[in-house]
Amino acid sequence: MKAEIIAVGTELLLGQIVNTNAQYLSQRLADLGIDVYFQTVVGDNAGRIRQAIETARSRADLLLFTGGLGPTQDDLTKDVLADYLGRKLVIHEPSMRKIEERMAGSLVKIESNRRQALMIEGSDPLPNATGLAVGNALTADGTHYILLPGPPSEMRPMFDGPAREWLLRLLGESRPLYSLTLRFAGIGESALEDLLIDLIKGQSDPTIAPYAKEGEVAIRLSTKAAGEAEAAAKLEVTVKAIERLAGRYLYAKADVPLEETVVGLLRASGKTVAAAESCTGGLLAELLTRVPGSSEAFAGGVVTYTNAMKRELLGVPAELLDGPGAPGAISGETAAAMAERTLERTGADYALAITGVAGPSPSEGKPPGLVYVALAARGGRTDVHELKLSGGREGVRLRAAKHALYRLWERLAGVVANS
Numbered sequence: 001m002k003a004e005i006i007a008v009g010t011e012l013l014l015g016q017i018v019n020t021n022a023q024y025l026s027q028r029l030a031d032l033g034i035d036v037y038f039q040t041v042v043g044d045n046a047g048r049i050r051q052a053i054e055t056a057r058s059r060a061d062l063l064l065f066t067g068g069l070g071p072t073q074d075d076l077t078k079d080v081l082a083d084y085l086g087r088k089l090v091i092h093e094p095s096m097r098k099i100e101e102r103m104a105g106s107l108v109k110i111e112s113n114r115r116q117a118l119m120i121e122g123s124d125p126l127p128n129a130t131g132l133a134v135g136n137a138l139t140a141d142g143t144h145y146i147l148l149p150g151p152p153s154e155m156r157p158m159f160d161g162p163a164r165e166w167l168l169r170l171l172g173e174s175r176p177l178y179s180l181t182l183r184f185a186g187i188g189e190s191a192l193e194d195l196l197i198d199l200i201k202g203q204s205d206p207t208i209a210p211y212a213k214e215g216e217v218a219i220r221l222s223t224k225a226a227g228e229a230e231a232a233a234k235l236e237v238t239v240k241a242i243e244r245l246a247g248r249y250l251y252a253k254a255d256v257p258l259e260e261t262v263v264g265l266l267r268a269s270g271k272t273v274a275a276a277e278s279c280t281g282g283l284l285a286e287l288l289t290r291v292p293g294s295s296e297a298f299a300g301g302v303v304t305y306t307n308a309m310k311r312e313l314l315g316v317p318a319e320l321l322d323g324p325g326a327p328g329a330i331s332g333e334t335a336a337a338m339a340e341r342t343l344e345r346t347g348a349d350y351a352l353a354i355t356g357v358a359g360p361s362p363s364e365g366k367p368p369g370l371v372y373v374a375l376a377a378r379g380g381r382t383d384v385h386e387l388k389l390s391g392g393r394e395g396v397r398l399r400a401a402k403h404a405l406y407r408l409w410e411r412l413a414g415v416v417a418n419s
Contacts, residue, residue: 001171003029003036004060006052008068008077009150010043021066021148021155028159030177032167033224034062044074053084057143062167067150069133071113077147078118078136085140087121095125095134102132120147126162130154137166144170177224178231181255182242184217185406192217195246199238206238215402216258217249251409258405259287265412266297273408274348275301276314276338278329278355279371284401299348304338314341328364330356332384335374343376350411351376352404356387358396368393371400375407383407 005022012019019041026036038059042052049068056063068077082089095117103113116133119125126135126146131154136147146163148155184192189212193200196219200208206223221238225231243250252261266273275284275298285301288294302313307329310316316337320327327333338353356371357363369389376382387403389396 001034001062002060003034003062003064004038004040004056005036006040006042006049006056006063006065007150008042008044008049008065010045010074012041012067013043020152021150024152024156025064025066025159028164029064030179030222032164032171033176034167034171044068044076046076046080049076049080050084053081061142062144062146064146064148066148066155069116069135069147069149071115071132075115078120081145081147082120085120087140089118090121092117092119092125092134095119095128095132099132124166126158126166128154129157129161135163137163139170177222178228178235179220179222180235180239180253182219182221182239182250183213183252183254183256183258183261184219184246184249185215185251185258185402185409187217187246187249188212189217192219192246192249196242199241199245206235208238208242213257215398218255248410251406251413257287258402258409260291262405262409262412263288263291263294263297265409267293269412271349271412272297272299273350273352274299274342274346275404276342276351276353277301277303278305278310278338279358280354280397280401281305283397284352284354284404287401287405299346302342310334310338314338314345316341328366330364330366330370330372332372332374332386335372336376336382336384339374339376340382343378349378350408352408354400354404356396356400358393358400360393369396371396371403373400373404373407375404375411377411383411 005025007019007022011017022039029036040052042048065077068075078089099113099117113132119134119136120138123136123138126137128134131149133149135158138145148158189210193210206221209220211218221235223231223234225234251258277284282303288298304310304313307321310321311318316334320334320337321329335353335355338355339351342351342353353374354371357366357368359368362368371387371389372384373387374382374384385407387400389399
């Protein structure tokens with residue numbers, strides 16, 4: 001079954017509110033195995049709503065409306081659809097009694113709120129557990145219609161309750177959509193797609209959909225199946241194929257951020273990490289400490305933004321930072337020194353250091369996006385990685401912090417780098 005979501009409300013077009021209903025409904029419909037191919041937003045205008053209905057009917061079997069069921073004259077959804085189908089609007093008596101009881105003793109006119117109790121003749125009422133506007137569900141000429149209120153606090157319980165039950169009866173034995181998200185770090189979206197291009201081009205079931213996250217990449221695998229066991233078996237075949245091609249970048253088979261995975265590995269191994277940051281200005285520490293339980297894994301961090309702070313707080317040798325022929329603050333040598341001195345001062349098992357040019361202007365004659373990440377381990381080696389990152393200032397900072405986490409994950413997970 002193909003569905004289209006039609007959100008009604010001029011306030012959506014003006015940007016006064018965000019259309020969170022479409023996202024919510026798309027997720028819920030996918031769980032039922034219903035494909036959403038189009039989402040439409042239309043203002044409170046009868047002619048344009050009718051046009052949206054005509055267009056949606058030509059390309060979808062199920063039309064879901066949100067909004068336009070309220071008490072005012074610009075709440076037109078039921079009126080327009082009823083007219084389009086050649087049906088009357090009738091009072092849903094239980095909803096009318098609810099309105100009368102709610103408005104008893106109020107200065108608000110019951111007559112104006114009477115519109116919320118209207119339903120399209122021949123439709124099934126969808127009771128509103130949290131509001132007054134009754135929803136509608138009906139089938140006409142082979143097309144199915146569901147009308148839901150606009151406020152999310154009313155729309156969500158109505159869909160998850162009576163509307164979902166109506167759809168399940170309509171679907172009979174459905175094959176729901178099962179999905180699995182794989183999370184990758186240390187590689188960009190286009191580079192990951194290049195590694196997996198043959199799989200992506202040859203996909204049928206499961207489907208493979210890469211998309212960028214903040215400083216990371218995710219792949220959503222989806223399949224329709226009769227049950228979880230069948231879905232898991234189908235998904236596992238594709239997961240193994242992806243692991244063979246890009247396993248060194250795959251840090252989680254769940255939709256979790258990299259910092260959560262790193263903190264989990266540190267806690268499981270009883271190890272700690274500390275951080276020394278320059279161009280990221282404490283962002284790495286912020287990412288780690290936003291994870292619950294990070295106090296067991298994160299020893300602490302220091303922001304040494306200037307050369308003076310690098311010397312005084314960390315003891316980075318002056319000959320690395322200043323003077324003719326010095327590598328400078330933005331160098332692999334300085335990154336390594338920052339990590340090693342942090343290891344000494346904190347007693348942590350690992351130390352991460354980041355120094356570079358976030359932009360927008362060059363520094364030390366070096367271009368924006370040039371970043372050095374160092375990872376030092378107690379009793380082990382210090383690795384330094386040069387990055388040439390694209391994007392604006394905030395993008396460079398975030399990608400640098402995520403790359404530092406990726407290098408720690410790589411070490412913790414025992415992944416052997418080929419670089």
